[in-house]
Amino acid sequence: MQKSRSLAFAFVAPALLVLAAILGWPLVSAVLLSLQDVRTIGSQGQWVGFTNYSTVISNPMFWTSVGMSIVWVVANAALQTVLALMAALTLNQNFPGVKIARTWIILTWIVPTVVVVIIWRWLFSTSGGMINPLMMQTGIVSRPVGFFSTPWTAMATLIFINSWRWFPFIALMMLAGLTRIPADLYEAARIDGANGWKRFTRITWPLLAPTLGVLTVVGTLLSFNVFDIIWLLTAGGPAGGTRTLPVMIYETAFKGYKLSEAATISVLATMLLMAFALVATRWLAKEGDSR
Amino acid sequence: MKKRILGLLAGASMLMPLSAFAAPVEITLWHMEQPPHRVARIQEIIDAFNTAHPDIVVKQEPQNWGEVYAKAPAALSAGAGPDMLFAIPDFTPILKNIGALTSVADFVAELDKKHDFVDSTVQSYSYDGGVWAVPLYNMAMSLWYRKSVLDGAGLKVPETWADWKAAAEKLSVDGTYGIGVPANKQLYTDQTIYSVMVNGGATEIYNEDGTLRFNNPQTVAALDYYAQLQKLSPPDSTSWTWGEAEACFVSKSCGMIMQFSVISSYDTQGGGDPADLGVAPIPHADGEKDHNTIAYANAVMLLSKDEAKRKASEEFIRYLLEPETYGKFLNMEPGLFMPVTADGAKAESFWGDPMATKYKAQIEQIIANSQNGRLFGFTSGRTFPSIAAISAQNVIAETLQSIVVGGKSAADAVAGGQDRMVEVSK
């Protein structure tokens, strides 16, 4: 027993050490930074206690950003789930070329985000872009649309682009869940005369739900942290309409030269996410036990 | 075998003292001129310099504008920064603030005696009792149009704001936009707005004591006017940077744009008929007499604390500003970078370039426009550290956005803009 215990530590320790060094220590120093008044990297600061926290919490822009992050996360989760579920159900069927489709659906995910950004910036632009002429030809609109010109369309466009990149990945994870549903269940249901919709609501959905739960939690955490797509496409604009928390952190630190304030926002954002993750993992663990 | 080793040893012993004696000084240059052809041109110049100066090795590391704001201060404080950095005036206060800069007044005076700097370019870096960088290349905003398009609509080149708006309205026909002005929260928008502001008497954003005077009737009028122009622009102009505006003009979707230079893309993508490409000063408000514009005097900042590296950097800058090399350097992007020295403006190396010859008329006009160039936050010696945050966070552009996106009145937006400036200056 003693031996297996030390072996277990030998197995776990390297991974834990890496995580502690690269994530743990920076978190501690972010907390320390948030209690000072450092402006640019490399300059010295004074200890100021919780001043930064009261500044940030009383800044309406911070709460707007919190709200944006929530909108961002929820809308991404919703759109990705819908698209991914549709893709997973499609790929779970048998049709010619399904093998190829299962492999290459992932194409959008293996492209570097910077490239994703350029692709869509080009496609949505009014000079040379493909989307506007297409929409005008098919009569959806009569004049070119500025996809990034109002806060709401910009947010919606960004959510679309981010979901476009991630949904195939989620779809494959769902497909993994789908393939584990025993085929004889469907067979039995068919014999009982259940139609397609019934089979979906009675078998597919309940058995897929745990997988969906896990994916939603993981996806939420992943999409909360998305920074580069937003920053490179709108930099948080127009008129602050897409300034999620990571964007605000970056902007405060590197454009506003208020490093300590940025660290404060970081700490608050981390606490927010940790709380969510804690609740979610506990809930998932419970779900797992009851299975 | 033994002989060879001996020979090697002898060779090594001969080389050792020599190399120890003349170990070349290595200096690193960072710049944000990242497009491949610009990097290639700078490399040619560096290679020539390195060959002529065996005791110095210059190395370039092109950086990205989007990243450098985070990277340069971080790298400098970590001791991994460059020895020379090509940048714009906005950048100087940041680096000065972390103690990375020392005054180069004497060096600039020496170069001025030899080449005669355009005064406004040195001014952008002169404050707080020092000169903080050596001007290298200038960029000034102008109004670009196609002569055939204006003629076709029976229009003259606009002189005043009233002319300008009328022209933009008349050119807005049949799927084209009379004008393309950006409304993004980004540097390009800061630049075009300020170009309109200086033509409406709203030059200064600071009072002499460092308090802000952004909120004044001239600014309000300028932003109100700009917002009217923006209505005539393509709907995605709220996300434009320089490139989109240029593409709009070159593809004939936009009748007029404000830009530093469109020459190289016009030449490769827009037909390239020099006789049809028009460039004019930015129109002024109806009560004003002179045309003004925004001008960016790019400069090199010397960041090394090491005496030998500093000397080597100075040597490289001397070499760059020599008329024989200077024109070659400026023409890394033909028609974009204008000389900052009197002898550079006459240099054969500048005008001898095939593109400079082809678009001579346009380039002469840009140089003329740049004479009245100003830069917000760097006017009349009224430069204060907070300009770094104001410009990095694009508060001017943000103010415009609250009009064209947020639907505020110009007066409310400008008042809000000043509040925001005060806040980011804290």
Next chain:
Amino acid sequence: MKRSLPATLLLGLSGLFLLLLIGMPFWWVVTGSFKLPQEIIARVPTMVPHSFTLQHFAKLLSGSDYPVYMINSLLVAGISTAITLVLSVPAAYAFFRLAFPGREALYRIILLAYAFPSIVVLIPLFGMFARIGLIDTLAALVIINVTFALPFSIWMLRSFFASVPKEIEEAALMDGAPPTVILRRIMIPLIAPGIASVGIFAFISAWTEYVFASVLILSDAKRTVPVGFSGIIGQYQIDWGLLLSGASLAVLPVVILFALVGRWFVSGLTEGAVK
């Protein structure tokens, strides 16, 4: 097993929708990279190119160090993948099978590492890496990529281990095999497809990482593809032809890689250990 007509129609429609959604942008980008500049920015865009040129690719390859960026990216992604697997396979097995105090708490903490806004650690990490001389090295990127891939990898591998039928492991235990041998001889071969898909996940994450690579790497010779690519987005001019050719080339290596190992990824995910 015959499908009804409406079901076939529905399947066809959703298949077509997905094909267009994913395929169209790539079609436009790749064909665009072969168009003449005038055609790329033409007011009425063309679906099928009317012109053909290689000038954008020529300009890209002659004017930038794209091949160097490729090699750097492959190095970083390859080494990150190897280290991620070496660290995460034993850890996942320990979390799955071995008993030790604090197992559940530690496992949950690892999952919490997900909750970390990565942007938070950028600033402190820069200082930390500067002190130990890791700025401007590919090693720094490897460390970062491993760190961010670990939690997900451990989590996924653990569920793969869990899908191995218990009897197989018990039989080996009865024979008196120690855990190291069970892991190496029995478990790893059994969940090989799962390990492959985790490896591909780690590889792609490293391949696409941008924020850290852009700040931690200072010199051109050490840039990865995403950072090198962002470099050709000019400040004052956008050369769409150059960007589209750059985008096509940035996608090419991973497409080749995926053509070779892609089916492993999918089968690894969907089949796991269930044999």
